[in-house]
Amino acid sequence: MKAYYACLDTGFVKYCPQPLQHLAIGDKAKKLDGDVSFYTMEDFETLATQGIAKGKIEEKPAVSGIIYFTVRQFFYGGSFDLKFMRFILDKGYEVHFAREDISIPTAESLDELFPMLYSAQHLLERDEPRDSWRPVWDWVETHQHQESAS
Amino acid sequence: MDTSKFAEKGYDIVAAGNPDKLAELRAQIHRKARELAGDGEDDPEEFMNNFHRLELRGPELNKLRMELIKYVSDNLDVAQTIYEAFSGYLTELVGPDIVVQKTTNLVIQQPGDPDQVPTHRDAPLNSPFEVVVWIPLVSVYGTKGMYVLDRKNTDVSLQMLKNPESGYEDQTRFATEQGDILSMPFGHALFFWPGLVHAVGVNTEQETRWALNIRYKNLFAPSGAKGQAEFFEVLRLSPLARLALEYEKGAYA
Numbered sequence: 001m002k003a004y005y006a007c008l009d010t011g012f013v014k015y016c017p018q019p020l021q022h023l024a025i026g027d028k029a030k031k032l033d034g035d036v037s038f039y040t041m042e043d044f045e046t047l048a049t050q051g052i053a054k055g056k057i058e059e060k061p062a063v064s065g066i067i068y069f070t071v072r073q074f075f076y077g078g079s080f081d082l083k084f085m086r087f088i089l090d091k092g093y094e095v096h097f098a099r100e101d102i103s104i105p106t107a108e109s110l111d112e113l114f115p116m117l118y119s120a121q122h123l124l125e126r127d128e129p130r131d132s133w134r135p136v137w138d139w140v141e142t143h144q145h146q147e148s149a150s
Numbered sequence: 151m152d153t154s155k156f157a158e159k160g161y162d163i164v165a166a167g168n169p170d171k172l173a174e175l176r177a178q179i180h181r182k183a184r185e186l187a188g189d190g191e192d193d194p195e196e197f198m199n200n201f202h203r204l205e206l207r208g209p210e211l212n213k214l215r216m217e218l219i220k221y222v223s224d225n226l227d228v229a230q231t232i233y234e235a236f237s238g239y240l241t242e243l244v245g246p247d248i249v250v251q252k253t254t255n256l257v258i259q260q261p262g263d264p265d266q267v268p269t270h271r272d273a274p275l276n277s278p279f280e281v282v283v284w285i286p287l288v289s290v291y292g293t294k295g296m297y298v299l300d301r302k303n304t305d306v307s308l309q310m311l312k313n314p315e316s317g318y319e320d321q322t323r324f325a326t327e328q329g330d331i332l333s334m335p336f337g338h339a340l341f342f343w344p345g346l347v348h349a350v351g352v353n354t355e356q357e358t359r360w361a362l363n364i365r366y367k368n369l370f371a372p373s374g375a376k377g378q379a380e381f382f383e384v385l386r387l388s389p390l391a392r393l394a395l396e397y398e399k400g401a402y403a
Contacts, residue, residue: 071379082402100379101252115387115395116249119369120378127372 002034002064004096007053008041009069011076021069021098028067028098037063048077050084057091065094071102071120080121085110151242159300161330161342166235169337175231176287176336179256179360182221186214195336198288199357202260211258219256228254229364229385232283236339240366243281243341246388247369251381259294259359264352269322271304272344272365277374280367284340287360290333294355297329298340298348307347325349 006025008018016024022039029036038061042052050073053066066088068074074081086107088095094105104110156162166172180194187204191197206214222228229250233240240248259266272282284296299307307324311317325347332340342348344365353359367373369384369391387395 080402082399097379100377102379111399114399115369115384115391116379116382118395118398119249120373122370123373123378 002029002032003037003062004029004032004034005056005061005063005066006036006039007066007068007073008039009073010042010044011047012070012072016069024098025067025069028096028101031101032064032067032096032103034064036067042073047073050074050081054084054087057088057093060091063093065096065105067096067098069097070099071097071117072124074117075121075124078125080117082110082114082117151238153239153242156243156341156343160304160346161298161300161340163332163334163338163340164236164239165338167238168235171231171235172285172337175226175228178226179218179222179287183214183218186217195288198360201258201358201360215256215258222256223253228362229366229383232285232339232362232364233366233385236283236341239341240281240283244279244366244371245368246386247391248366248385249369249378249382250385251365252383254362254364257359257361257363259350259353259361261353261356261358266350266352269318269325269347269349271347273374274345275375276344276365277367277372277376278343278345279371280344280365280374282340282342282344282363282365284342285362285364286334286338287336287362288357289335290359290361292331292333292355293351293353294357294359295332295334296340296348296350296361297325297331298342298346299325299329301343301346303328304345304347321347322349326351 006022006029008021008025009016013021022036025039026036040052040056042050046052057066074085085095085104089104089107089110094103095110096103102113102116104113153162176194180197183201184190184197187201187206189204191200233248233250257267273280286295288294290296303324306328307321310320310324313320326349329347329349334340366385367382369387373382
């Protein structure tokens with residue numbers, strides 16, 4: 001049986017609490033004939049960079065891949081973080097998403113799914129009322145302003 | 151391609167430009183359904199129309215339906231087939247860069263079955279930029295079909311919901327009385343805007359209704375509450391979009 005890291009969405013805990021995110025990720029692991037061996041989640045301060053997930057991958061864990069709660073976790077930096085997704089795949093790990101039921105096991109599948117991921121990020125940025133996401137976006141905007149000022 | 155009725159009323163019934171695609175799809179669904187049921191006619195339309203005579207009820211019926219939906223989802227490329235059958239009309243409505251609902255719904259409504267979808271509209275939960283394609287696998291007429299309120303009557307019915315006491319009951323009654331009953335032979339599809347109020351009543355005819363429904367929209371049109379990546383997958387891209395997305399991919403790396 002395959003083992004996976006679960007990576008919960010810190011920015012969405014208010015709307016989908018951790019136990020529900022665990023259920024969704026566990027269900028995705030079962031669809032992949034696997035199980036979750038460990039879970040992690042970012043701090044608010046690392047949402048945009050996925051610093052904690054990156055640190056875990058650098059440890060070269062004995063898992064087949066990472067199951068995220070949602071693709072939105074790759075959007076917190078203000079655009080789709082294609083570079084980090086490629087980094088994970090280049091390290092030999094699969095990337096999966098529970099909420100969207102999407103699997104990206106290889107660089108080729110990432111190429112195939114790029115139009116969907118790109119358009120999803122653009123629609124979210126353009127159309128979703130910030131009020132529904134305020135705690136996260138307020139933090140991200142503040143953070144971005146601080147970065148551009150420094 | 152004439153979409154004037156769709157623009158005015160919010161819906162239209164359209165004959166397939168490529169009906170053979172629909173016939174093959176129905177034949178595949180029929181073969182699997184007959185295998186699962188273990189009985190029934192050789193002819194797809196006869197089998198589906200007379201499905202209630204097999205007297206499958208309750209959990210037995212639900213099991214067959216779930217297995218059939220799984221078969222359809224896993225083995226038949228319904229979204230592509232429906233696109234090929236109606237490509238001209240669909241492209242006219244949503245453009246050349248198309249995303250489609252990931253799963254196709256299959257509904258089997260036997261005569262007298264009291265379990266029915268309530269009066270409702272799909273948008274604003276779904277995106278108002280989608281088009282719903284409803285494809286009966288048998289000829290539909292009277293209560294074997296569905297009814298829909300056009301744009302004008304939808305607006306009237308939505309005003310009724312402002313009455314907290316009887317709003318929903320009033321709307322349902324209005325929809326039943328004023329809704330356009332949709333009759334069409336197999337080989338046609340109903341295209342409707344998701345903001346229209348629609349419903350099905352109890353099927354009081356002597357035949358079972360089988361119908362598919364699925365939603366299409368433009369790649370960059372708003373996705374509604376259901377979410378772009380959650381609800382849709384890419385069906386086709388124009389040469390320009392392919393070029394631009396390749397360019398963007400390079401810029402992101």
